[in-house]
Amino acid sequence: MxxxxxxxxxxxxxxxxxxxxxxxxxxxxxxxxxxxxxxxxxxxxxxxxxxxxxxxxxxxxxxxxxxxxxxxxxxxxxxTTQRFRNAIAKACGTSKDLATVSRNHRVSHGFVYKICYEQLEVKLREHKQKKWPEVIGLDEHFFRRKKGITEFVSVFTDLKKKKMFEMAHGKDRNSLEEQLRDMPGRENVKVVVIDMSSSYRSFVKRFFPNAMIVADKFHVLRLLTPSIMKAGKEIHGHRQELSTRRKLLCSRKNLDYFVRVDIDRYLKDHHKLNELYRWKERLFEFYRVKGFSRASIAFHRLLSDMERSSLDEVQRLLRTFKRWKHEIIRYFENGYTNGFTERMNGTGKLVQRRAFGYRNFKNYRLRVLTACLFRNF
Ligand SMILES: [Zn+2]
Structure with missing residues (x-):
């Protein structure tokens, strides 16, 4: 020595x-x-x-x-030995930024950067289950803004095993198809849960021929939220009565008796808001129905009742419902929602925030997939 x-x-x-x-x-x-x-x-x-x-x-x-x-x-x-590279990559996961790793281990910035993503890729090979799972959740989140254009990332999760599956850049049909074309087993996919975006629907219809599309429950329930907030804003302006107005969005079933009385007293003077609120409650009630056939009866009753309403917002909602009729009812066949996918979105956003944003999609994908799939990486 x-x-x-x-x-x-x-x-x-x-x-x-x-x-x-x-x-x-x-x-x-x-x-x-x-x-x-x-x-x-x-x-x-x-x-x-x-x-x-x-x-x-x-x-x-x-x-x-x-x-x-x-x-x-x-x-x-x-x-360098593989042991050293692994130690650097581990340090990259636990340190606050790559510059700290470079200082502590006395190596160059470029080396740390290279090793970090190289080792993430190596680690990810352990998890090479490159076959589409049976039940998929699909959702998007923000990636970056480049020259005024906002770019998104699509996240695919395995809802049965509750595991992250894959990520792709963009959310339109062509770019998704191009990135995912080579992955085998897409005819095995039986259920795909999406929020109500028509580009995803057309992508799923073409890409997974045997899949059944389910509209995510949360996104259906929140369809009336903007109208309710807007109607309240028209009455009061921006902030007045905000706490009561927020309570309008909660499911009535979970509220205290006195809060419900409060809400009713408040709504007595505002007819439009009152009607919107009742429709929103109808939606919540509809999702409490048990069983597929009962749900489809309830849904058709809801649609025919909505036709009688004179509010523009309700008519717009009705048109959306007619377009997404089958997808909404199918929720009652198997009960899949996109809750887990949204949680993975949350992890992605945390990863972005910690790194002050990413520019390179490839690196971002590696980082998020390892963060979601491995506990200590
Ligand atoms: Zn030889």
Whole structure:
């Protein structure tokens, strides 16, 4: 051992082992001279450690070429051990930013950056279940704004196993199809849960031929929220009576008796708001129905009742319902919602926030997938 570049250098020797040819796999190899290689290894506490490895140059009798002995744990043409790279990648996951890692481990910024995403990719290979699951949740979240254009990321989750599955850049049909074309087993997909966006619907219809589309419950329930808030704003302006107005959005079933009385007293003077509120409650009631056939009867009754309303908002909602009729009722067949997908969206947003945003989608995908799939990475 000796001092070397502010750390220590250990001179070590590779033990002799059977070493087949790297080019042709032949075992007819003989030693043909010595050589050394110096590689960086994981630090001991905070002391930087280098390994000077004495090993042999080998000669292959079959292809008549020489090569140097490979050392387990060091990839070909690398000047660092896999152990060191793994330690850097782990540190990238736990430190507040990559610059801190670079300072603590005394390596360059570029090296840390490269290692971080390379090792994430290596880690992700452990989880190579590259086959579409039976039940999929599909949702999008914000990725970045480039030249005034907002870009989104689509998230696919396995709702049966409650696991993150895949991510793709963009949310329109063509770009999704292009990115996901090579993944096998898309005819196995039976159920896809989406929010009510027509681009996703057309994508799912074309891409998963045997899939049944289900409209997410939460997104159906919140369809009237903007109208209720807007009607309240027209009466009071921006902030007045806000706490009561917010309570209008809660399900009545979960509210206290006195709060309900309060709401009724408030709504007595505001007819339009009152009607919207009643329709919203009808929606909540509809989702409390048990069983597919009962739900479909209830839904048709709801639609025919809505036709009699004179409010524009309700008519607009009715048109949406007619377009998404089958998808909404199908929820009662299997009860899948996109709750888990939204949670994965939340993880994605946290990852973005911690890194002050991402520019490169490839890196972002690696980071989010590992964050969702592995507990300590
Ligand atoms: Zn050979």
């Amino acid at each position: 000796r001092v070397h570049q502010g750390g220590y250098l250990w001179e070590v020797q590779k033990l002799r082992s059977e070493c087949p040819c790297l080019r042709c796999g032949s075992v007819k190899t003989v030693k043909s001279g010595k050589c050394t290689t110096t590689v960086r290894d994981e630090s001991v506490r905070t002391v930087v450690l280098w390994l000077k490895i004495h090993k042999h140059r080998m000669y292959c009798k079959d292809c008549k070429k020489t090569f140097t002995e490979p050392v387990p744990g060091i990839w070909p043409r690398r000047r």
